[in-house]
Amino acid sequence: xxxxxxxxxxxxxxxxxxxxxxxxxxxxxxxxxxxxxxxxxxxxxxxxxxxxxxxxxxxxxxxxxxxxxxxxxxxxxxxxxxxxxxxxxxxxxxxxxxxxxxxxxxxxxxxxxxxxxxxxxxxxxxxxxxxxxxxxxxxxxxxxxxxxxxxxxxxxxxxxxxxxxxxxxxxxxxxxxxxxxxxxxxxxxxxxxxxxxxxxxxxxxxxxxxxxxxxxxxxxxxxxxxxxxxxxxxxxxxxxxxxxxxxxxxxxxxxxxxxxxxx
Numbered sequence: 001x002x003x004x005x006x007x008x009x010x011x012x013x014x015x016x017x018x019x020x021x022x023x024x025x026x027x028x029x030x031x032x033x034x035x036x037x038x039x040x041x042x043x044x045x046x047x048x049x050x051x052x053x054x055x056x057x058x059x060x061x062x063x064x065x066x067x068x069x070x071x072x073x074x075x076x077x078x079x080x081x082x083x084x085x086x087x088x089x090x091x092x093x094x095x096x097x098x099x100x101x102x103x104x105x106x107x108x109x110x111x112x113x114x115x116x117x118x119x120x121x122x123x124x125x126x127x128x129x130x131x132x133x134x135x136x137x138x139x140x141x142x143x144x145x146x147x148x149x150x151x152x153x154x155x156x157x158x159x160x161x162x163x164x165x166x167x168x169x170x171x172x173x174x175x176x177x178x179x180x181x182x183x184x185x186x187x188x189x190x191x192x193x194x195x196x197x198x199x200x201x202x203x204x205x206x207x208x209x210x211x212x213x214x215x216x217x218x219x220x221x222x223x224x225x226x227x228x229x230x231x232x233x234x235x236x237x238x239x240x241x242x243x244x245x246x247x248x249x250x251x252x253x254x255x256x257x258x259x260x261x262x263x
Contacts, residue, residue, distance in 0.1 A: 040161025090227040110171035112222035150232040152240040160221035
């Protein structure tokens, strides 16, 4: 009896030992992020692409602290031809992502621009894929109205130089909810403030982790948030879209490998 009990205990120990080892090494086999891409970062040509001049914007140091970013490029490409609308770019980088910190991807235009007084034109909201340098990036597309003009905005996320495996649209339903409830001023009502935002839509917490797991792309290494925008002139959304797409093809790059996306 004693020997049988000992054999049973040993089998349990072996079982749990194997289970612990399997769980420990499971991420190594599950996630297909290439180890040599850990340090890759998306870059932009701030020297000024053809027929434009890059004007750097002064960034408040407190903004970097709030977003917990290491690098922040913010500025505007102004065409030499003054009849053309300028393009604004914002690229925030966290060199080594810490999942315990507030995610950089929580601060999308659906939240921050709305808090700043802009209004989303929902009929134009959606997403699209853009193939750049053999990589398929999923961009969110929005038109914001405010301050006397309309602005077309594209934004996306990057992890270790590769496209983010999920969309950055989880703040968008909160805008729809606010409109349905007839809330005129989202900022004053604290619609996106603090814990209330997370309680109303728990997807802000679990969705990035779940979609990262399902896609087998670990949120590891550097993470970046990219936003580009331009004014919609004379209601020509199509012209604004072509302007931004052409800019992305020409300006994006991997500086570590000296490889232009645009070829």
